[in-house]
Amino acid sequence: MSRKFMAAVVAGAVAFSLIGASPSFAGSRERDKALLGLAAFVLLGAALADVSTERKRHDHAAHEPVRARPVPPQQRKKTLPRACLRVVNTRGQSIRFLGQRCMQNSYRWTAQLPRNCSVKLWTRQGQRRGYAPQCLRQYGFRLAG
Numbered sequence: 001m002s003r004k005f006m007a008a009v010v011a012g013a014v015a016f017s018l019i020g021a022s023p024s025f026a027g028s029r030e031r032d033k034a035l036l037g038l039a040a041f042v043l044l045g046a047a048l049a050d051v052s053t054e055r056k057r058h059d060h061a062a063h064e065p066v067r068a069r070p071v072p073p074q075q076r077k078k079t080l081p082r083a084c085l086r087v088v089n090t091r092g093q094s095i096r097f098l099g100q101r102c103m104q105n106s107y108r109w110t111a112q113l114p115r116n117c118s119v120k121l122w123t124r125q126g127q128r129r130g131y132a133p134q135c136l137r138q139y140g141f142r143l144a145g
Contacts, residue, residue: 004049010041078140084107090121118130118132
């Protein structure tokens with residue numbers, strides 16, 4: 001049973017025992033003592049109820065917030081930086097690729113990328129090297145964000 005219920009039962013039992021114990025011809029002094037005892041038990045019950053609600057408040061506040069777990073290393077290796085995605089126009093086509101230099105600077109595991117996904121593109125500025133995102137996606141890699 002809950003503490004509130006038990007406190008209410010005890011307070012009620014004591015109050016009824018005080019009322020039943022006083023004689024029917026009790027004077028004003030006896031009646032005042034009985035009412036004072038009853039008021040004391042009511043205040044005691046209210047104090048117990050207040051303490052139990054305070055405990056509940058503190059119990060909820062004591063829980064630590066849920067922290068985000070770090071990404072597992074295998075999944076981290078398969079996530080490529082979106083900032084390295086480039087679009088180059090060659091011969092009227094827009095070609096998307098991940099720049100090699102950017103990947104080396106911002107992705108730790110470039111040596112472990114599949115070799116057959118590397119591409120060379122010729123543009124007006126010269127030769128560009130990188131990785132084909134479609135090919136990398138087939139190997140389980142994905143872009144971050």
